[in-house]
Amino acid sequence: xxxxxxxxxxxxxxxxxxxxxxxxxxxxxxxxxxxxxxxxxxxxxxxxxxxxxxxxxxxxxxxxxxxxxxxxxxxxxxxxxxxxxxxxxxxxxxxxxxxxxxxxxxxxxxxxxxxxxxxxxxxxxxxxxxxxxxxxxxxxxxxxxxxxxxxxxxxxxxxxxxxxxxxxxxxxxxxxxxxxxxxxxxxxxxxxxxxxxxxxxxxxxxxxxxxxxxxxxxxxxxxxxxxxxxxxxxxxxxxxxxxxxxxxxxxxxxxxxxxxxxxxxxxxxxxxxxxxxxxxxxxxxxxxxxxxxxxxxxxxxxxxxxxxxxxxxxxxxxxxxxxxxxxxxxxxxxxxxxxxxxxxxxxxxxxxxxxxxxxxxxxxxxxxxxxxxxxxxxxxxxxxxxxxxxxxxxxxxxxxxxxxxxxxxxxxxxxxxxxxxxxxxxxxxxxxxxxxxxxxxxxxxxxxxxxxxx
Amino acid sequence: xxxxxxxxxxxxxxxxxxxxxxxxxxxxxxxxxxxxxxxxxxxxxxxxxxxxxxxxxxxxxxxxxxxxxxxxxxxxxxxxxxxxxxxxxxxxxxxxxxxx
Numbered sequence: 228x229x230x231x232x233x234x235x236x237x238x239x240x241x242x243x244x245x246x247x248x249x250x251x252x253x254x255x256x257x258x259x260x261x262x263x264x265x266x267x268x269x270x271x272x273x274x275x276x277x278x279x280x281x282x283x284x285x286x287x288x289x290x291x292x293x294x295x296x297x298x299x300x301x302x303x304x305x306x307x308x309x310x311x312x313x314x315x316x317x318x319x320x321x322x323x324x325x326x327x328x329x330x331x332x333x334x335x336x337x338x339x340x341x342x343x344x345x346x347x348x349x350x351x352x353x354x355x356x357x358x359x360x361x362x363x364x365x366x367x368x369x370x371x372x373x374x375x376x377x378x379x380x381x382x383x384x385x386x387x388x389x390x391x392x393x394x395x396x397x398x399x400x401x402x403x404x405x406x407x408x409x410x411x412x413x414x415x416x417x418x419x420x421x422x423x424x425x426x427x428x429x430x431x432x433x434x435x436x437x438x439x440x441x442x443x444x445x446x447x448x449x450x451x452x453x454x455x456x457x458x459x460x461x462x463x464x465x466x467x468x469x470x471x472x473x474x475x476x477x478x479x480x481x482x483x484x485x486x487x488x489x490x491x492x493x494x495x496x497x498x499x500x501x502x503x504x505x506x507x508x509x510x511x512x513x514x515x516x517x518x519x520x521x522x523x524x525x526x527x528x529x530x531x532x533x534x535x536x537x538x539x540x541x542x543x544x545x546x547x548x549x550x551x552x553x554x555x556x557x558x559x560x561x562x563x564x565x566x567x568x569x570x571x572x573x574x575x576x577x578x579x580x581x582x583x584x585x586x587x588x589x590x591x592x593x594x595x596x597x598x599x600x601x602x603x604x605x606x607x608x609x610x611x612x613x614x615x616x617x618x619x620x621x622x623x624x625x626x627x628x629x630x631x632x633x634x635x636x637x638x639x640x641x642x643x644x645x646x647x648x649x650x651x652x653x654x655x656x657x658x659x660x661x662x663x664x665x666x667x668x669x670x671x672x673x674x675x676x677x678x679x680x681x
Numbered sequence: 682x683x684x685x686x687x688x689x690x691x692x693x694x695x696x697x698x699x700x701x702x703x704x705x706x707x708x709x710x711x712x713x714x715x716x717x718x719x720x721x722x723x724x725x726x727x728x729x730x731x732x733x734x735x736x737x738x739x740x741x742x743x744x745x746x747x748x749x750x751x752x753x754x755x756x757x758x759x760x761x762x763x764x765x766x767x768x769x770x771x772x773x774x775x776x777x778x779x780x781x
Contacts, residue, residue, distance in 0.1 A: 343748055343749070343751065343752045345749055345752050345753070347753070374752050374753070374756055376751065376752040376755055379755075382752070382755045382756060382759065384756055384759075417755075417759045419755070419758070419759070419765065421765065422764050422765030422766050423764055423765070425758075425759050427759065440760060441736045441737075443737075445737065445738070446736060446737045469759070469762060470762060470764070471762035471763060471764050472764065473764055473767070476722065476723070477723075478723050478727075478728065478731050478767075480762065480763075480764065482762040483762075484762075533762075535731045538727060538730035538731050539730065539731075539734075541731065541735060569735070571735060574734070648738065651738040651739060651740065651741070652738065652740070680737070
């Protein structure tokens with residue numbers, strides 16, 4: 228480029244000098260030059276002027292090219308600056324990332340220690356409105372669970388329920404307000420004998436069906452329990468052997484449990500049908516007398532098969548039973564049987580239910596047979612792949628309950644509800660329950676509950 | 682009477698299981714299961730996804746430390762009737778991915 232510019236300037240100069248010389252010489256020479264000479268000179272001048280013209284044009288073109296080049300250079304410079312900026316940015320980011328990247332895993336001493344104590348549990352706050360009554364908030368439950376592990380084979384686990392309740396309005400005016408009750412839901416020592424058998428002793432959650440062993444506010448999709456669960460005890464004081472053995476290599480299991488517990492008793496020492504007390508008989512009276520309230524312990528057990536077809540697709544079928552004397556005189560047997568089923572079809576669909584029957588002898592009504600069943604279906608809307616905000620956290624649930632208490636009472640209940648998963652352990656549940664009952668105090672109700680598993 | 686017999690039979694059955702640890706493993710090892718050759722041994726991650734969200738929403742490995750998982754897995758092993766060797770595989774998976 229520079230070389231071109233120099234040449235064109237030099238040539239323009241040359242032409243100018245030539246012209247000046249030509250003009251200066253012209254008048255003196257006019258007389259002496261021939262027409263032919265003049266013409267050839269004129270031609271030459273014309274040619275020269277043409278050349279000058281074309282040179283000027285090339286120069287102009289070159290000027291333009293030069294400007295374009297300058298622009299290009301500026302653009303390139305700008306680009307270069309930008310590139311180097313992104314490069315330094317990237318470098319800084321890389322440095323920052325390498326500072327926050329997880330350190331390589333080192334074994335944690337804590338994980339290898341032999342003893343460990345932990346508190347888990349759940350808490351629930353309820354709002355309930357029964358038709359014909361005032362709606363109200365109910366601080367239903369604070370249920371911590373204490374776990375103490377010693378070595379690989381010993382675990383002590385216990386769960387409490389702290390419940391706050393209003394005192395009855397017609398109670399002693401000296402004790403108005405509310406009462407806090409503490410329930411020991413379970414407190415058992417587990418000793419793992421081998422891979423297939425564990426010995427448990429204490430206040431056990433009973434494997435009569437699966438409901439009692441699998442309930443906590445953040446597990447249940449309805450804020451309240453199935454009605455038929457009222458026919459069997461949820462826990463009992465005694466000892467249990469339980470475990471599972473693999474059936475083949477697909478993950479299928481045979482589950483088993485046998486136990487002996489004090490069993491149900493009579494609330495007033497009689498054998499009247501209405502005196503059956505499923506929750507009593509814990510071995511110690513409140514006046515500190517050690518007492519099994521009837522002569523013989525109660526035995527029970529459960530067998531079940533669990534078949535996973537693939538992750539999130541499985542079926543569990545179980546049969547369980549418990550039987551023993553219940554009245555103080557040891558005259559009458561109380562026997563219960565439960566069939567339970569749980570089905571998962573993918574991560575979004577769950578169906579489960581139980582059939583419960585119990586029969587016991589009594590002084591006044593002879594044999595009383597109580598029976599009921601419940602079935603519950605839940606579907607997580609995430610399965611629909613919809614785009615609406617929040618819809619993927621919602622599960623719709625339905626449950627049907629039916630009970631006959633063997634003394635003329637029966638209730639059917641249909642419940643519809645939803646669970647909104649704020650997180651995997653914080654749930655907002657709502658249910659509307661339609662009730663048909665021979666008991667006039669039972670009515671439709673709406674229950675809202677916030678449950679947290681911690 | 683009947684109840685006592687049922688309970689006694691159950692106890693006997695469990696006694697047999699208690700005295701023969703590893704019986705199921707042996708059956709699998711000798712290839713007596715017809716499908717054993719076509720199926721692979723389930724991994725800790727697979728066992729975790731088979732068991733750990735069937736009773737409650739899944740609790741993620743990062744929610745607890747390795748030490749806490751050791752105790753919780755024992756709690757769940759007893760509660761959910763998971764054979765010990767499977768529980769150990771699940772525990773390993775949880776600890777390898779645990780929070781700290």
